[in-house]
Amino acid sequence: MAPDAMRTAAHSLSDATPLSYWLDDPGKPDALPALTADEHCDLLVVGGGYSGLWTALLAKERDPGRDVVLIEGNESGWAASGRNGGFCAASLTHGLANGLERWPDEIGKLEELGGRNLDAIEAAVARYSIDCDFERTGEIDVATQPHQLEELREWHSRTEELGFTGVEFLDREQVRTHVDSPTFLGGLWDRRGVALLHPAKLVWGLKQACLGLGVRIFEHTRALDLAAQGAGMAVRTPYGRVFARQVALGTNIFPSLVKRMRPFTVPVYDYALMTEPLTADQLASIGWRNRQGLGDSANQFHYFRLSADNRILWGGYDAIYPYGGRLNSDLDQRPETFLKLAGQFFECFPQLSDVRFSHAWGGAIDTCSRFSAFFGTAHRGRVAYAAGYTGLGVGATRFGADVMLDLLSGEETERTALEMVRSKPLPFPPEPFAWAGIELTKRSLARADSHGGHRNLWLRTMDRMGLGFDS
Incomplete structure (x- = not known):
């Protein structure tokens, strides 16, 4: 990151609250009492x-x-x-790609059950009057490198051949009518398969x-x-x-x-930023009229979306595995990751160079092989x-x-x-093998992102073992 860009990124984070934006809410309910008897x-x-x-x-x-x-x-x-x-x-x-690779004979049923499950969530939100800003906007998977665009085009053709519908291919001009970033080369819009909400x-x-x-x-x-x-x-x-x-x-x-x-399972720490609310002019400068969720197509990917009050959540990219799989609340805050994310945000949306971040947070999620x-x-x-x-x-x-x-x-x-x-996934090996394998995979994925998507021998071996990961 150039010195000027680093200063801009650092300045944008100076007032960020070290807490999940979603949990920093005056409507948060009081805790219920603890159990104190059998x-x-x-x-x-x-x-x-x-x-x-x-x-x-x-x-x-x-x-x-x-x-x-x-x-x-x-x-x-x-x-x-x-x-x-x-x-x-x-x-x-x-x-779909992960499911098709692992369970090709039942992927149609899995997709059907998944669609029914999302419909049931939407129905439950309505039935119980859950005010969680539920929006069935869909998600656009965007390409920011030429090889990603070609991969999206090929994947779209394959899904159509397999009979999976509801996904629309967008070229550079089309995707930028939805969300305007100079980094976007195209995308796939899943119109109904994703809803956005206040978690x-x-x-x-x-x-x-x-x-x-x-x-x-x-x-x-x-x-x-x-x-x-x-x-x-x-x-x-x-x-x-x-x-x-x-x-x-x-x-x-x-x-x-x-x-x-x-x-x-092992823990992986994920990180996110939330901007201050965009003004009408700032929002107009990037479009985003249909409010879809977005994610880019890199192995080290970003996910981003608008909140109900027109903030942008920007997260992902770094995934930190702590040696030994030990949970550590100190890892919930990682300034070097926040600085990296902020710089990448301004690369994606240079028209928002004066925007600041109100919240910066992280935490562990579980993953399996x-x-x-x-x-x-x-x-x-x-x-x-x-x-x-x-x-x-x-x-x-x-x-x-x-x-x-x-x-x-x-x-x-x-x-x-x-x-x-x-069925069950393969368990992770004991340390130091788990840490070494995860770190080698992360570095290999980063190298693939910077070398036209080329997967090295380690990643190809992992693919053959059913352990490859490319999203």
């Missing part, structure tokens, strides 16, 4: 993010008489569910909906361990135990209470889990909640019959 229930849900809240809500919708308790170690939505970009995608497989308000709305249906929620109640207890399970917390016939684990990035599942969720049971079917959403969990967690409830019911459904649900 409790008994039919179903215990562990985790107060999207995964846990959807599970509790759907459990009560399926059986209003079921006694459901949810415990959350902090406050609902404080982690990834309250600090993500707010892209609610229909894809259950971290994109924290979705959490808070789901929490209120759960309470309205009779779910008992205890916050600041950390689950310490899980053990069989008679015909059910017992989960120990700091001030009491919860005895439940069944347990659903929605803890994602946090160490699983089913210890054998811990090697299947297949980059989309996996599922299973433990303790003779009395415990179900879902994890590994890899940053695309705003929508897919509702599907995962249905899967966990299906698994706990013991009945085969169209979801539990899926190979995606019945």
